[in-house]
Amino acid sequence: QKEVEQNSGPLSVPEGAIASLNCTYSDRGSQSFFWYRQYSGKSPELIMSIYSNGDKEDGRFTAQLNKASQYVSLLIRDSQPSDSATYLCAVGIIQGAQKLVFGQGTRLTINP
């Protein structure tokens, strides 16, 4: 069973709308959660980190964490064409050294 699951999409959202990206994970002991944005042909870029239950906002981005449901999401408000990218969910695992497990990524397209 894959440890981090994301809907691979593609997800298509009109410009100005809210884009909602979801991720579930299997390790109940996980304590750190991340969202990366990856443009085509580029490397992943960290856009959000969240460590405790609830919401964390940074500009147009909001990360939401629910450890009881083992669920983390990313909301992008006022979506722009420049938000079109693949979004990767990553979960920190507890095995001594710091390691992350990544989901497959969700491809997001913002339509003007």
Next chain:
Amino acid sequence: DAGITQSPRHKVTETGTPVTLRCHQTENHRYMYWYRQDPGHGLRLIHYSYGVKDTDKGEVSDGYSVSRSKTEDFLLTLESATSSQTSVYFCAISRTSGNNEQFFGPGTRLTVL
């Protein structure tokens, strides 16, 4: 910018040849990682290092070896490249102990013919 460079950025090689990819960082970070990224599989950890000469295997380590003789350099070696190792390889660093944030280099696109 986490001060990470990778070399080469692109490489085409033939099956059976050895290949070494280099990751170089300028900020003295303790943790370094090698991932591969393939369509349908996302990012998968190959090997990682938690200090000079301290390395361990990730989930897809078969066919790969690593070395870290200096803090700033983490080398990934394919002893005998196979077509299944055609991929994009990313190096990453983790800046501090405890928060798990990782930052990625620009990547190396490797094609094994």
